[in-house]
Amino acid sequence: MGxxxxxxxxxxxxxxAELAHSQWSGWMRYLFDKGTFNDDGTWTMPDWAVVRWKQQMETPYSELSESEQDSDRSEADKFLAVIGS
Structure with a gap:
């Protein structure tokens, strides 16, 4: 490598960094859309999301389902597109 x-x-x-921020902010939009904003300003995550996302978080990439790996590959492709430009 030169x-x-x-x-x-x-x-x-x-x-x-711009792409990383875009991915993070997109995830946050998705996340907040799945939960409930409470009157006191807090936010509650539904139990199904806690179970699902904790399981994904604790699963090594190599053990994810093919569709979950495809989702991660799609995100990786965005980085490759920036690097290749």
Whole structure:
């Protein structure tokens, strides 16, 4: 692998950071949409989501279902697209 200029590295870093933020904010929108905002300003996650997401969180990638791996691959493809641009 060759030496990458500081400008190129910083530009790529910013693009990747922008993508990371986009992925995070998209997840947060999805997450908040699945729960309930309470009158006191707190938010409650439904029990089905706790069970599902804890299980996914604790499962190594290699043991995820094919559809769950495909979802992660789709997210990885977004990083590859930025790196390849």
């Amino acid at each position: 030496v990458v200029s500081v400008e190129l590295r910083n530009g790529l870093r910013e693009k990747l």
